[in-house]
Amino acid sequence: MSTQTPTANPPFPEEHFSVAVIGGGQAGLSMSYYLKQRGIDHVVLEKRSVTHTWREQRWDAFSLVTPNWQCALPGYPYRGDDPHGFMKKEEIVAWLDGFVRHVDAPVREGVSVTRVAPRPKGGFLVQTSTGQLAGSLSADQVVIASGGYHTPIVPRMAERLPASIVQIQSSEYRNAAALPKGAVLVVGSGQSGAQIAEDLHLSGRDVVLAVGEAPRCARFYRGRDVVDWLADMKYYDMPVEEHPLREGVRDNTNHYVTGRDGGRDIDLRKFASEGMQLYGALEDFADGALRFKPNLGANLDSADDTYNRINASIDRFIAQNGIDAPSGEPYRAVWTPQQERTALDLDASGIGSIVWCIGFRPDFSWIDLPIFNGRGYPGHTRGVTAQEGLYFLGLPWLHTWGSGRFSGVARDAAYLAERIAAPARFDARAA
Structure with missing residues (x-):
């Protein structure tokens, strides 16, 4: 666990959001889609550019191994003429570009999150680094949508x-x-x-x-x-x-x-x-x-x-x-x-x-909260952790086989968005 202390005097005023979504891939954008539907103010923080993994970390002849009909991001299913085919890299990128426009998320690209920690007055402190500038923002709730494949x-x-x-x-x-x-x-x-x-x-x-x-x-x-x-x-x-x-x-x-x-x-x-x-x-x-x-x-x-x-x-x-x-x-x-x-x-x-x-190994060392097992993997049930207000999205088998894929992330994001919007309802169910 990190022993850092929050920056005493950040170089710019701390902003506050109801929800901070960390990661601008298909999971983070799916979360943004449902938060926007519910009118929940939020920000999506992406250390590089949205959906960059599909553009920058796939070989030239790459194609999907699952059929196109399984590409079912929220409000944006595959609508091409080959549902049982397999999109190639350039087709995947074009499809995702359309999804980015469809969601129009409040994304801040090039922002690396260096620490997520409890905030003394409630919620979470999210410390960030952007080039030579560093700062922080706060959020009532945080969704970690950075995936599980970080370190080769x-x-x-x-x-x-x-x-x-x-x-x-x-x-x-x-x-x-x-x-x-x-x-x-x-x-x-x-x-x-x-x-x-x-x-x-x-x-x-x-x-x-x-x-x-x-x-x-x-x-x-x-x-x-x-x-x-x-x-x-x-x-x-x-x-x-x-x-x-x-x-x-x-x-x-x-x-x-x-x-x-x-x-x-x-x-x-x-x-x-x-x-x-x-x-x-x-x-x-x-x-x-x-x-x-x-x-x-x-x-x-x-x-x-x-x-x-x-x-x-x-x-x-x-x-x-x-x-x-x-x-x-x-x-x-x-x-x-x-x-x-x-x-x-x-x-x-x-x-x-x-x-x-x-x-790849997951690297969640920047999350300064006691939610991990002995192998550094977050403990959760369907993305809901023991830390109130902290969630994960887009991990392999978060809930089903499709949780880390185009086919299942929408269902998981919708579930978490409902939980974020009305946590008391879920607490009542648990009771």
Whole structure:
């Protein structure tokens, strides 16, 4: 917890708002939409520019992995002519630009929040830094809508790799041509890692992929997108407390699949049969060699088991409801590793660059309130914390699968806006 004390004499008078929304992505803008509907004065603070993540932290060939019909921000659903397609990066940005205009939120861009703390007279003090200027404002209630992906994860062993190896994180990757000549090591096989490996592979680059424990799912099964089936099965309406893993589902790695070129499976085994080199999880770098865990086979098998298990649940749903659908069959491996390779000589490999795709850590160190668990994650129920007047929005599985996505953030924002507008009503329900 921070030991800072509030600025005694801020360089400009303290402003006060009923609500301060921190973060100007789709979550913060969705919150603003509902607050405006209720006539609640507020401000949205964004340290960079609104929806900047979609413009600045996606590779050139990026496309949504969920179908366009799931893009349902408040008052602004997808209205294009391809609801079952997958918007590409430039289309996503254009759609979000329209949402920004639609909401017309009271945003202050380029304002970084450095501290949120209780205010002696009630409510919250929000300290900010804008370039060389620093100040503060106060708010009766605060919504943290800054997401949960803040600090890129890069292992300390990266410091020991030769300076000649170009290292970037997944959010910095743009295209294969931007990387130096030579093979590319992609570390991690979650959504970003698998899709970046595919992008490099399709461009003709030699790819070495360190495969982690990420699961995978089919793009299409029995005549429809798997997302359509799961929607009919009400999976996307399941609240976190009803999920078999409960809050543990928030730690799950996303299934890898792609919306590229109209959507398809990502089959790492197929890539291997075409020349991509697959290894187990990267463990260390020592004596000039990359060291991998002997778990490639197990990780591939586990991903396929998840793939088949999801499809089997669809089979049961079809049978139980008497739905006329094309037949389906389990996935069968098209390639199997003959042995577990646990070392790769870096010089001999020809690797000239590494793309780290092992995720992000949340960083809420600037929130000076006792609401976090032992891993620095906020404790909350549907975004409502134990600190009266403090809320979170846009986190993965905040309430449902779609909470951190275009499909579910509107429902969460509407719920919190109602809570903010009439907290006594909710207190009565709890009682």
